[in-house]
Amino acid sequence: MKIIEAKTAPNARRVRMFLAEKNLLNTVTFEQVDIQAGANLSPEYRKKNITTKVPVLELDGGECIGESVAICRYFEALNPEPSLMGKTPFEQASIEMWQRRAEFHLMLPVGMCFQHTTGYFKDRMLPVPAYGEECGREALRFMGLLDEHLATSQFLAGESFSIADITALCAIDFARVVKLRMADEWVHLKRWHGDVSARPSAAV
């Protein structure tokens, strides 16, 4: 199996961290694609992932799976232990809820803030700086909400580390690129960030 990724992209880090938590990193080879140069826009890459996004998982039979969470889902189904997406119906739903909250209110706005305020992909999209700035404020609002939530919860989805924590960590760390940082008074969020950053998987 091969993962085609851009090493510095936050979605690529999510998948690597997920695999590291399952001790599966060495079962996959990694290949880099230069997204700033637009190598992912080639017809060959588009055959692997019609949306041209990274990362993509290419199975030995040639089938491809795009979307970071879909790639994680594949590995979770094949290797259920340790569980990062939940076992009971309630755990599965609770993790999906927090994973989606972290994705829609944090990972996505941070990415939009990056794309719309830096013009990184301005050769292939129309940056709207006013929207990028609003997204930055949205990401900070959600960090404050997470701080409130983490006052009474060890991890995002309760007492077990999950894919929701991976999404939130990768988003918060990438947010530094656009100068969005956790406020000093968010002690619960900072406690969680310290705990999660100390996991060996956070360094891969």
Next chain:
Amino acid sequence: MKIIEAKTAPNARRVRMFLAEKNLLNTVTFEQVDIQAGANLSPEYRKKNITTKVPVLELDGGECIGESVAICRYFEALNPEPSLMGKTPFEQASIEMWQRRAEFHLMLPVGMCFQHTTGYFKDRMLPVPAYGEECGREALRFMGLLDEHLATSQFLAGESFSIADITALCAIDFARVVKLRMADEWVHLKRWHGDVSARPSAAV
């Protein structure tokens, strides 16, 4: 079990359609919340769903699950037949991939086009019309991509109807509110739209 929703919201329709496909609609009661009046912003509602979004599933024990796909995940885990989120690892991943593509490139941009061009929620967010218009174009681009994909695929994720089709249908139908419509030449997308719209679940 109770679902608190806003009947006309596309995310609420997704959940109802999912339940109808599983013949579970009559196992749940529905309660309406007036989102335009901001009833979902009350402290009571926020206790049920900290992001204040609809719908939310309230279990008999009082626990709440927000996020439409997380609610669907809960019912899928409890009632695996008929499967709408896949059985084998590859099916699960493929459905998750298409569900996410439909969500990020269609449902979300349609929603952003609605919010940023109509000012529907301008009392609680800053509309950026230029961004809303770009989102409308993004949604149309993805409809064209879906047309290409559906030339060789019966449903979004292959030969079986899935949650990905529900997301895409609800997004495309809601898009009419902001005058985004399928082009006449998208015959494959229109074939699929006709097939999926004819399912009894599409009417709930």
